[in-house]
Amino acid sequence: MKRIIMLCLLIFSLSQVFAGEKTDAFFHSSDIGLNKKYEPLQIEKIELFDEGEVDVQTYNECVDLNRQAIEAMRNRNYEFAEKLLQKACGIMPSEKTFWNNRLIALNNIKNRELDAIKAGLVMMNFEPDNYKYAYNIGITYMNLKQYEKAAAYFYHSKSIEPKNPDIILSFVKALESLGGYEEEILSVLKESVYTDNTGYLSYLLGLIYLDKKEYNHAIKAFDNAKNLDKKGFAHYAYIRARFLAGKHENLAFICKETITAFPNDQNKIAAMKIFRSLTPGDYKFIETINIDIKNASKLGDLELFYRDIPNIENHQKAELISAELISRGIVEPVLFADEPGAEAKKIVVSRKMLSPRIQLKIVHRIKTVATFNARIEDVKFSKNINDLSADERLSFNDKNLNRLYERIGAQPGNYIQNALIAIGRGLEYRENGVEFPVEWIFSNRSISDCTEYSMLLIALALKKGYPARMANGFLITTDNLDKETQIGHAWCEIYYDNKGWVPIDPTLFEKMDWAYFGNMLSDQILFGYMDSQFNASRLKASYSTAKNSGVQIDMSNSYKISDWSKR
Numbered sequence: 422m423k424r425i426i427m428l429c430l431l432i433f434s435l436s437q438v439f440a441g442e443k444t445d446a447f448f449h450s451s452d453i454g455l456n457k458k459y460e461p462l463q464i465e466k467i468e469l470f471d472e473g474e475v476d477v478q479t480y481n482e483c484v485d486l487n488r489q490a491i492e493a494m495r496n497r498n499y500e501f502a503e504k505l506l507q508k509a510c511g512i513m514p515s516e517k518t519f520w521n522n523r524l525i526a527l528n529n530i531k532n533r534e535l536d537a538i539k540a541g542l543v544m545m546n547f548e549p550d551n552y553k554y555a556y557n558i559g560i561t562y563m564n565l566k567q568y569e570k571a572a573a574y575f576y577h578s579k580s581i582e583p584k585n586p587d588i589i590l591s592f593v594k595a596l597e598s599l600g601g602y603e604e605e606i607l608s609v610l611k612e613s614v615y616t617d618n619t620g621y622l623s624y625l626l627g628l629i630y631l632d633k634k635e636y637n638h639a640i641k642a643f644d645n646a647k648n649l650d651k652k653g654f655a656h657y658a659y660i661r662a663r664f665l666a667g668k669h670e671n672l673a674f675i676c677k678e679t680i681t682a683f684p685n686d687q688n689k690i691a692a693m694k695i696f697r698s699l700t701p702g703d704y705k706f707i708e709t710i711n712i713d714i715k716n717a718s719k720l721g722d723l724e725l726f727y728r729d730i731p732n733i734e735n736h737q738k739a740e741l742i743s744a745e746l747i748s749r750g751i752v753e754p755v756l757f758a759d760e761p762g763a764e765a766k767k768i769v770v771s772r773k774m775l776s777p778r779i780q781l782k783i784v785h786r787i788k789t790v791a792t793f794n795a796r797i798e799d800v801k802f803s804k805n806i807n808d809l810s811a812d813e814r815l816s817f818n819d820k821n822l823n824r825l826y827e828r829i830g831a832q833p834g835n836y837i838q839n840a841l842i843a844i845g846r847g848l849e850y851r852e853n854g855v856e857f858p859v860e861w862i863f864s865n866r867s868i869s870d871c872t873e874y875s876m877l878l879i880a881l882a883l884k885k886g887y888p889a890r891m892a893n894g895f896l897i898t899t900d901n902l903d904k905e906t907q908i909g910h911a912w913c914e915i916y917y918d919n920k921g922w923v924p925i926d927p928t929l930f931e932k933m934d935w936a937y938f939g940n941m942l943s944d945q946i947l948f949g950y951m952d953s954q955f956n957a958s959r960l961k962a963s964y965s966t967a968k969n970s971g972v973q974i975d976m977s978n979s980y981k982i983s984d985w986s987k988r
């Protein structure tokens with residue numbers, strides 16, 4: 422009996438450990454180890470050569486060697502020039518001109534980097550206040566991938582010319598290559614941006630803030646940089662920072678101006694995607710629902726109930742253009758038998774259309790506009806936490822979910838925002854095409870899609886006392902325009918008192934942060950709200966049949982969207 426008790430305790434202990442492992446991943450941070458303080462290596466030194474006297478004839482011979490070397494370098498014969506100068510330096514080691522020319526020759530010969538470094542060290546002795554020689558050595562060490570030595574020489578150059586943007590940029594690149602010096606880089610750039618006349622240091626500062634998700638600082642840095650930027654890199658970075666920060670007002674106009682001014686920049690495509698999401702859209706939307714019927718011959722009758730795409734004030738207007746049933750090559754226009762107050766449109770399928778495969782093809786014209794600070798009023802949908810929590814897919818009593826809820830609740834700051842950050846860190850997106858329950862997610866973090874992202878946020882919100890529901894719809898991307906796809910999209914709406922239902926997309930939050938937080942952009946089409954009654958296609962079937970007929974109905978859907986002008 423004692424052994425059994427001990428075994429039970431061991432199993433329970435292990436289950437707690439595994440539960441911890443499954444939830445700890447949601448709090449993993451990639452920021453660890455990025456705050457090392459930079460301590461430069463001691464730079465190498467070469468003692469000054471003794472000034473030895475030479476006779477006039479020897480001096481003239483060395484001068485002639487130098488002249489020949491200069492002529493050889495004009496003809497790009499650097500190896501011959503270096504041999505001449507090596508001889509001259511050997512005879513007159515204290516002659517600065519010879520060493521300087523030799524350094525030039527060595528810098529143009531492959532695989533002579535170490536000799537070039539030595540010549541550079543000699544020149545540093547001749548001209549200790551000239552930053553160029555230490556800077557040159559730093560560049561050479563960068564090419565050799567010896568970043569610690571490179572950083573030391575750039576640091577020394579910076580001590581001589583603290584406001585030189587080329588030195589600062591090279592020093593920053595060396596620290597980036599070393600890794601772990603994010604705060605040091607940030608400090609260097611913050612000190613330097615005010616003396617930068619290129620805009621590039623401000624741009625680099627903005628990139629660091631962007632990576633840290635400190636968007637207000639990033640926007641300010643990019644704004645400073647674009648005042649000097651003539652190539653477009655800072656302008657496009659400014660757009661990206663504004664979009665990720667969710668600061669969308671007037672951003673469409675800025676996108677258009679930037680794309681026009683810098684049409685050849687590699688960031689143009691990303692800006693065009695942002696522009697599309699912020700400007701009104703007018704689309705032809707074809708939805709095809711495949712209805713596969715096992716033992717169709719034993720059906721008595723078949724009725725379909727289709728929940729139409731809704732009109733959403735200040736966001737989308739959906740106009741039904743056509744609907745038809747297709748079966749055995751027969752095409753029959755759909756006559757909707759609308760009932761007053763019904764949530765769905767009824768379609769009575771005639772006997773001649775009954776077959777193992779029926780297609781329902783519906784065409785809409787959908788116009789969308791971007792809605793910032795979107796607040797959806799919906800008096801019909803329940804806001805009762807108990808009602809919303811009853812969905813079995815939420816796995817409301819799952820121990821991993823409860824542990825994650827407690828960990829998020831213990832974090833400082835806004836609970837919903839912390840939940841979004843945890844979900845983004847804990848899950849990896851992969852389309853799976855199935856609606857899995859929340860308990861499944863913790864063992865399958867790397868193969869969760871938008872449905873699982875949304876289901877988890879809904880469960881966490883409900884546990885905290887926020888009414889939450891899943892929105893079902895379609896996300897327009899450049900990849901799915903004019904192509905048939907079976908991939909829809911799901912996101913959340915969370916109810917706030919005095920605000921209404923606020924849209925929040927946890928899947929897009931992982932990559933786009935606040936762009937889709939509280940906003941409904943032009944690339945989102947809302948179908949409705951998923952529940953246990955309707956599948957993703959928003960269609961359910963009602964039919965009569967004899968007992969034990971073996972009739973089974975499965976439905977799948979696909980979409981094709983294109984600009985209405987291309988219809």
